[in-house]
Amino acid sequence: MANKIRVATTSLAGCFGCHMSFLDLDERLVQLAELVEFDRSPITDIEHCTDCDIGLIEGGVCNSENVHTLREFRKNCKILVAVGACAINGGLPAMRNFIPLEECLSEAYLDGIGVENPQIPSDVELPLLLDKVRPIHEVVKIDYYLPGCPPSADVFWKFLTDLLAGREPELDYELVHYD
Amino acid sequence: MSKTITIDGKTIPFEDGQTIMEAATAADVYIPHLCHHPEFTPHGSCKLCTVKVNGRNCSACTFPAAEGQDVLNNTQELIDDRRKITQMLFVEGNHFCPSCEKTGNCQLQAVAYHLNMLDDHFPLFYPNREMDASHPDVLIDHNRCIFCALCVRASQQHDGKNVFAISGRGINKHLIFNAESGQLKDTDLDKNDKAAHICPTGAILIKRTGYQVPIGQRIYDHHEIDEVSLATTEHQHGE
Numbered sequence: 089m090a091n092k093i094r095v096a097t098t099s100l101a102g103c104f105g106c107h108m109s110f111l112d113l114d115e116r117l118v119q120l121a122e123l124v125e126f127d128r129s130p131i132t133d134i135e136h137c138t139d140c141d142i143g144l145i146e147g148g149v150c151n152s153e154n155v156h157t158l159r160e161f162r163k164n165c166k167i168l169v170a171v172g173a174c175a176i177n178g179g180l181p182a183m184r185n186f187i188p189l190e191e192c193l194s195e196a197y198l199d200g201i202g203v204e205n206p207q208i209p210s211d212v213e214l215p216l217l218l219d220k221v222r223p224i225h226e227v228v229k230i231d232y233y234l235p236g237c238p239p240s241a242d243v244f245w246k247f248l249t250d251l252l253a254g255r256e257p258e259l260d261y262e263l264v265h266y267d
Numbered sequence: 268m269s270k271t272i273t274i275d276g277k278t279i280p281f282e283d284g285q286t287i288m289e290a291a292t293a294a295d296v297y298i299p300h301l302c303h304h305p306e307f308t309p310h311g312s313c314k315l316c317t318v319k320v321n322g323r324n325c326s327a328c329t330f331p332a333a334e335g336q337d338v339l340n341n342t343q344e345l346i347d348d349r350r351k352i353t354q355m356l357f358v359e360g361n362h363f364c365p366s367c368e369k370t371g372n373c374q375l376q377a378v379a380y381h382l383n384m385l386d387d388h389f390p391l392f393y394p395n396r397e398m399d400a401s402h403p404d405v406l407i408d409h410n411r412c413i414f415c416a417l418c419v420r421a422s423q424q425h426d427g428k429n430v431f432a433i434s435g436r437g438i439n440k441h442l443i444f445n446a447e448s449g450q451l452k453d454t455d456l457d458k459n460d461k462a463a464h465i466c467p468t469g470a471i472l473i474k475r476t477g478y479q480v481p482i483g484q485r486i487y488d489h490h491e492i493d494e495v496s497l498a499t500t501e502h503q504h505g506e
């Protein structure tokens with residue numbers, strides 16, 4: 089079918105929990121599939137975004153690759169949406185912001201309990217870590233926010249159906265949660 | 268004839284000596300607030316209760332009601348201002364609600380929900396703040412303190428003690444405890460003190476009680492703070 093709304097999704101410094109919650113749309117996914125098609129997304133395995141209508145971003149930015157991905161989404165998506173606590177305020181990954189990066193790496197790869205062959209991974213293929221995890225609105229302009237850890241399937245549904253019907257998306261009281 | 272003010276066009280009676288907040292509450296009109304508590308002297312620090320009185324911004328919790336005042340409360344402009352103030356309170360601390368015991372019972376979060384705050388708007392400060400877990404029954408997480416001084420006032424005015432104070436300025440502002448060591452365990456705070464239960468956020472927690480009510484079944488999960496705040500039974504500090 090021509091002229092389906094094109095949606096791209098990605099998880100940056102997130103746990104894929106928001107994507108799992110999206111899949112909780114269950115049978116409503118069938119209805120949704122009649123209206124939208126997926127571009128770059130873990131659901132399709134397409135690796136790069138092309139022109140899209142809606143981009144859904146889970147997670148904050150914790151490394152250089154996250155920043156590139158986020159910019160690619162901003163460049164290609166008409167509407168960019170911060171999905172979940174981590175995209176909005178860094179979330180639990182940002183709890184490392186209070187520990188110097190060097191200490192985090194030593195704990196994980198050098199001094200931690202049960203570490204064998206201790207060495208800090210360093211390979212050109214590996215994206216460099218940022219000194220702090222940051223929310224995505226600090227890097228690119230964000231059009232809408234869906235709070236929650238994760239936002240419930242009902243939040244995705246309300247937001248997308250509002251948008252697809254040409255309404256300004258609104259979340260009622262019971263749909264707004266930070267936990 | 269009693270004296271009156273109007274709030275958003277509605278006539279509200281007041282008695283001499285009442286603040287705008289007190290007159291409004293008595294008439295079942297909710298004005299958002301965090302540092303105000305009816306039992307304690309007003310502090311006027313959070314500015315969430317900002318209303319327009321005869322065209323000028325004032326804090327409803329400290330401003331005395333006076334005959335004929337024209338007060339605006341629920342205007343879009345004031346709601347937008349209050350949302351920005353709440354966003355500032357979030358970014359200047361560390362509020363990771365999914366890992367906070369207070370979530371669902373937190374007044375800061377509830378005010379944010381009430382204002383339909385969906386994002387933080389500002390860059391996050393991620394200030395480096397400590398915890399004090401030294402006390403056997405009470406935990407302090409400075410990351411979530413909004414310096415409302417309710418614990419300070421409750422300790423002095425209700426408990427007859429003087430456990431808490433606010434010290435420092437700007438990003439270095441912090442809650443301190445009245446003990447030589449600076450640790451909570453060396454104060455005379457008891458877990459049954461009003462001061463241990465008054466915190467509107469998750470900065471003061473009673474140990475071993477955090478998850479007695481599951482997330483999803485807590486006060487503000489299903490009731491808006493205006494409704495809870497105006498209800499006569501005081502159940503807003505559920506633990």
Ligand code: SF4
Pocket residue numbers: 266361362363364367368369370371373374375376411468469470
């Ligand atoms: S104190 Fe309130 S706003 Fe802060 S993290 Fe806890 S629940 Fe969230």
Ligand code: SF4
Pocket residue numbers: 411412413414415416417418419442465466467468470471
């Ligand atoms: S610990 Fe709680 S009650 Fe005390 S000043 Fe901080 S936010 Fe207010």
Ligand code: FES
Pocket residue numbers: 299300301302303310311312313314315316317326327328329
């Ligand atoms: S409630 Fe009035 S300034 Fe905080």
